[in-house]
Amino acid sequence: MSSKAAALPGQKGLERFLCLGSGWTTLCGVSIDSAWEAPEGSWASSAARRRNMQAIRSRDTEPEKLVRRLVHAQGLRYRVAARPLPDLRRTADLVFRPTKVAVFIDGCYWHGCPEHYVSPKTNSGYWSDKVLRNITRDRDTDQKLQEAGWLVLRFWEHEPSASCAQQITDTVLARRARMSES
């Protein structure tokens, strides 16, 4: 008798949760939304699954890695996927602590990019509940960081990496210069 014959009850569901949960938590700091499930086999079902996969892959997206590499090549150093404010559970993609610059490279779907967000066909509203929560949370993060003296830079993942990197570099260097003057 194989010892693997008896699967642990609920193991499959747990795996799925952990898998989605970890990808998502790393991306946005919020837990997954299991409230909405598309009917199995429908268009929405496969689209939802694809988005879940995209969320998992988003941990270190290509645009993000490229931006990081370009900024690094300019001689700037930063923390990756760190909290600008230790007591606030919000994670920025690049954190420049001395100059208080927080950079977010937002995924087009999950953060509601005006060019690439696709409204779910099965939902009544334009935004899915989760995307709406993300957008609300993003604005709240912006406000809290600004109140604490941080500058927030946000880019969509579809934006050209080189121009994102240039804006980040210019901003950090300008803040640094201003700090050394005062």
Ligand SMILES: [Zn+2]
């Ligand atoms: Zn986009």
